[in-house]
Amino acid sequence: QSVLTQPPSVSGAPGQRVTISCTGSSSNFGAGYDVHWYQQLPGTAPKLLIYGNSNRPSGVPDRFSGSMSGTSASLAITGLQAEDEADYYCHSYDTSLSAWVFGGGTKLTVL
Amino acid sequence: QVQLVQSGSELKKPGASVKVSCKASGYTFSNYALNWVRQAPGQGLEWMGWINTNTGNPTYAQGFTGRFVFSLDTSVSTAYLQISSLKPEDTAVYYCARKDDLLTYTFDPWGQGTLVFVSS
Numbered sequence: 197q198s199v200l201t202q203p204p205s206v207s208g209a210p211g212q213r214v215t216i217s218c219t220g221s222s223s224n225f226g227a228g229y230d231v232h233w234y235q236q237l238p239g240t241a242p243k244l245l246i247y248g249n250s251n252r253p254s255g256v257p258d259r260f261s262g263s264m265s266g267t268s269a270s271l272a273i274t275g276l277q278a279e280d281e282a283d284y285y286c287h288s289y290d291t292s293l294s295a296w297v298f299g300g301g302t303k304l305t306v307l
Numbered sequence: 308q309v310q311l312v313q314s315g316s317e318l319k320k321p322g323a324s325v326k327v328s329c330k331a332s333g334y335t336f337s338n339y340a341l342n343w344v345r346q347a348p349g350q351g352l353e354w355m356g357w358i359n360t361n362t363g364n365p366t367y368a369q370g371f372t373g374r375f376v377f378s379l380d381t382s383v384s385t386a387y388l389q390i391s392s393l394k395p396e397d398t399a400v401y402y403c404a405r406k407d408d409l410l411t412y413t414f415d416p417w418g419q420g421t422l423v424f425v426s427s
Binding site: 232248285287293296299300301 | 342344351352353354368369402404410411412413414415416417418419420
């Protein structure tokens with residue numbers, strides 16, 4: 197059971213918009229810690245997609261966006277493309293565990 | 308560019324030990340902490356802990372004390388993860404990841420991962 201809760205899977209057709217939720221608690225998001233998002237393509241290492249709730253590293257398309265409200269965060273992907281098919285993980289720090297924690301991951305399928 | 312390159316896959320028998328390396332390049336090694344993350348087959352990411360690359364002081368997450376040791380060789384900008392008394396359930400891909408405390412305040416970049424397979 198992950199401290200950060202994500203849906204196991206989401207899907208969408210090419211060109212559509214999908215969102216992935218990440219639910220935290222008062223000991224992580226509620227305590228002021230940011231959410232970060234990683235994309236893991238099949239057979240590769242995780243790659244930073246969004247940092248500090250809503251910031252994109254250089255090279256990440258603006259089709260990807262992040263937001264945070266209270267103890268919940270979300271990742272939105274617009275103009276879905278086949279190459280977006282991957283696992284997505286949210287990430288933050290938990291003060292009650294004194295540990296970095298990950299969501300369980302969400303598998304995005306492009307139909 | 309900033310890069311972390313890990314050692315290759317390992318096949319080990321139960322009870323053996325393994326040492327995974329993570330070589331950094333493109334930045335000053337001692338300025339950024341190094342984290343270790345485990346990913347069991349078909350599973351999610353699990354934070355194992357981190358090592359202060361300036362002092363060498365390791366911090367282990369719950370569940371990763373005792374058989375897991377983080378170490379450094381700063382002369383070659385390399386961090387190590389050693390796992391002793393290997394069990395089949397240690398089979399996983401192990402990643403190192405730099406903690407970026409200047410811009411993103413998170414793990415970036417990551418090494419390519421090292422598969423450790425434990426089987427008799």
